[in-house]
Amino acid sequence: MKKSLWKYVGWQPGRPAWGAAAVAGLGCALPLLLGLFSGHPGFLWATVGAFQAAKANPLHRLGMLRMLLLIGLGAGSAGLGFWSATHPLISLGLFAFYGLLLAWLQRYGSEAGKLGIGLAICLCLGQGQHGVGDFNNPQAIAALFALGGLWVTLLAFGLRGMHGLRMWPYMPRLLSLLKVLRRRARRTPIRQWRLHAISYVLAAAIGGLIVTLADLPRGYWLTLAVFTTLQMDLQRSFVRALQASIGIFCAAAVLIYMGHSLADPPMMVMIMLPLVMLSRAFQSHHYGLFVLQTTLSFVLLAETLAQDWGLPQLRLINAAIGVGVALVVTLLMYLLRRLVTRIALRKSRHPAATDQGRDDSITP
Template identity: 90%
Template sequence: MKKSFWKFIGWQPGRPAWGAAAVAGLGCALPLLLGLFSGHPGFLWATVGAFQAAKANPLHRLGMLRMLLLIGLGAGSAGLGFWSATHPLVSLGLFAFYGLLLAWLQRYGSEAGKLGIGLAICLCLGQGQYGIGDFNNPQAIAALFALGGLWVTLLAFGLRGIHGLRMWPYMPRLFSMLKVLRRRARRTPIRQWRLHALTYMLAAATSGLIVTMANLPRGYWLTLAVFTTLQLDLQRSLVRAVQAGVGIFCAAAVLIYMGHSLADPPMMVMIMLPLVMLSRAFQSNHYGLFVLQTTLSFVLLAETLAQDWELPQLRLINAAIGVGVALSATLLMVALRRLVARIALRRSRRPAETDQDSNDSIKP
């Protein structure tokens, strides 16, 4: 029986969320237009904060709580990333911690993993935007991020009021949520998860250190390529790892070519706002495709008001280095796992050979 096209590519769009799409469009439109007319780089962070908050559906039961959680943690991640851009050791440890955090959250299901990748993206954008313009205050960046998210929260409260819903719904029991998360975490073998987490930590720490040591402008093209490539669960297949790396690099090349061809902030704003609404309306439920969709949207928002599109090769080189780092970490972990499996196999053969020799010696 032939599968449908959506099942073949793994996309599960469900019903379009036009209400959430309208909130996302209006929430990103105001800071983008203010940044376009004023030229102040701070409105970029308000736009990123607005899109980060708009990922939660305000009509769901826990939508408002999730929205506030995304705003607070995202603002802290963006500020930490911007602050660590001048400290190599801090950047190394911070990216390793976020890699471990992302791997830990993935144990508890796709929704927790979506929270983790959103925080990792905010960290990458904060580090990569350092040195662009004269706006160099991490506290102000976190505050503007939170303001953009609170603007979307206000729109979300209005949407709930239009639908006649409670402004703040009843909360579920905390112990019930913990039981569900613990049950979900037990499905993943702990040994497999440790290798998975080690891969994330190694690749993320290496990418953060490279951006800081080399002082790469627009370094989020490198770090986001690492996190996006590692999302597709590549531990079992080297072929899939190479395919994912090539796919990420090609997607980055297409985006860079489009931005270099337009190189006009007003035109990019006009194109970006409908794309944000469509992306939010048809948000994928599949985890890997959600990561690709969200990462592309964040990158486009960060590059909408850019004035340095005359240097597209810099962004392309950063993306290529990021894919190379992710593939190298994956290959290293695959080789390590095979080595551990061989050692375990040799140890299991030795007792069997010893028992067989002892049985042979007992026979008359």
């Protein structure tokens, strides 16, 4: 029964990474407490950067390289999202590019896809936080994001030293890494991937454009709902995609209700830190569950120090619009896929029918 439950859920349980969980907890605790006592909104970005860096396991061979990669790309994504929040065309193109980037990275395996969804989340948070506070400097946001990540990197170096590991391990050959990625990309049919990429580009671009044109507060509830719904990879069955959309909307409603009921930053910080440590200790290896787990953690961290929980309907409306956009794009791609399949079947039957007619017309 236990094995069948794990197989049904899709979770791949493993040994808990308590070292990485301690690094994530200490890394997020310092900026959260500083933001709680000072009230400065800049510490939010340091917290997000710390959690972004803590997703990598520092005890792995390439853990430190991946941590620095997450910090640099995440800081750039957050700054670009905040900068594009007042430019509709730039926001449209930027979200379309990140949707294409995410679909392209998914061709190279789940680890590359995890990198892509992390960057997309940072972009959504950067755009959605615009106008919430008086902190309106994209360069400062990227710098604070990087500082939070470097604080976690310092803790990670200490963890490696406690285990007697090299501070910076030997790097693999770049050509060998490219060969492995190319071999992994060939497993995905190119036609199926093109439809998959079109759905990502359309949904992400529409979501980013709606947030910019409507000037929605906390717009990351909309854009994150779009990316999370599309991550389920249920393009073949519209019924299952509808079930996933309903589940994601219900999860967002539960989070909004819990935040509205608490509405107390010190209490939310006390609850959030153990959740961050448990989430990092039992981080899922399954791609879809990793996306849900990471998205929920980022949203909770971004909402921990929020002072506007008296208006929960704004968050609920944003989540509903995001799920609706993803569902409409999924339906369009599903109908397009069926149309392409019917046309291919007709073309395959037409030559057979003509050849049979020619054979019947021949007389001895």
